[in-house]
Amino acid sequence: MEFINQLLESTEINGQTATLRLLLSFFVGMLVGLERETHNQPAGLRTHILISIGATIVMLISIFIPQTFANFQNGDPGRIAAQVVSGIGFLGGGAILKFGANVKGLTTAASIWAMAAIGLAVGAGMYSISLIGVLVVLFALTIMNFFEKRFFKERTLRKVEVTIKKKHTNLKALKDIFKTFDVKINSTGFDRNVHEATDKITFLVGVTPFLNVQQLADELEKEPGIVTVLVEIIQ
Incomplete structure (x- = not known):
């Protein structure tokens, strides 16, 4: 036990302290x-x-070089580690995927950046901060995920196109129907066909997974003057 305490308290980078920090880095990386x-x-x-x-290895190298080589005594251990903070952004960007108007992977990209910071902290021997950091990250990814889904409904984007005879156009009535079905309107487009005397209204909306598209279309068709109703997923 005394040997472990000595390793934890040691600021010197050697084979034993490096192994301990790499094992801890492996553990926290595995959790997330x-x-x-x-x-x-x-x-x-x-x-x-x-x-x-x-990130831990980079931090170990940053500390080891000025500690070991006399010619680098005035070296800044933070210079190499600083490149991780900016460089990890390229890797995080690869985790972000765009599906039409929907963007996925932002949380994973953020966890990658946070994991790099935790790895640097482990490499610097900041054990308590590293463990607190990984616990906070896990809390944000699990408990806060439940909280977010509970109080902020997950929505996907859909496009709803309604063609209606010009004299019957009633935007308020259509918006009231969307509100009844818990459909959030993000934007509204308007296109008038003079020759056919019709208006095409395009809604970009956010819908929950529980939306019954057929019921929504049926309700829209009940409005006077409706010619066509088109509902499609934005991909």
Whole structure:
């Protein structure tokens, strides 16, 4: 037990302290990686472990060089580590996927960046901060995810096109129907066909997974002057 305490308190980078920090880095990376893996994210278990270990190694090198080589006594240990903060953004960008108007992977990209910071902290021997950091990250990814889904409904974007005879156009009535079905209107487009005397109104809306599209279309068709109703998923 005394040996472990000595390793934890030691500021010297040697084989034993480096091994301890790399093992701890592997552990914290695995915790966050497992959470992302359960959500089928593009950056999962192995990615987070490698990021954490890589950042830890960079931090170990940053401390080891000025500590070991006399010619680098005035070196700044933070210079190499600082490149991780900016460089990890390129890797995080690869986890962000765009599906039409929908963007996925922002949370995973943020967890990658946070994991790199935690890895640097482990490499610097900031054990308490590292463990608190990984606990906060896990809390944000799990408990806050439940809170977010509970109080902020998950919505997907859909486009609803309604063609209606010009004299019967009533935007307020259409918006009231959307409100009844808990459909959030993001934007509204208007296109008038003079020759056919019709108006085509395009709604970009956010809908919940529980929306019954057929019932929504049936309700819209009840409005006077409705010619066609088109509902499609934005991909």
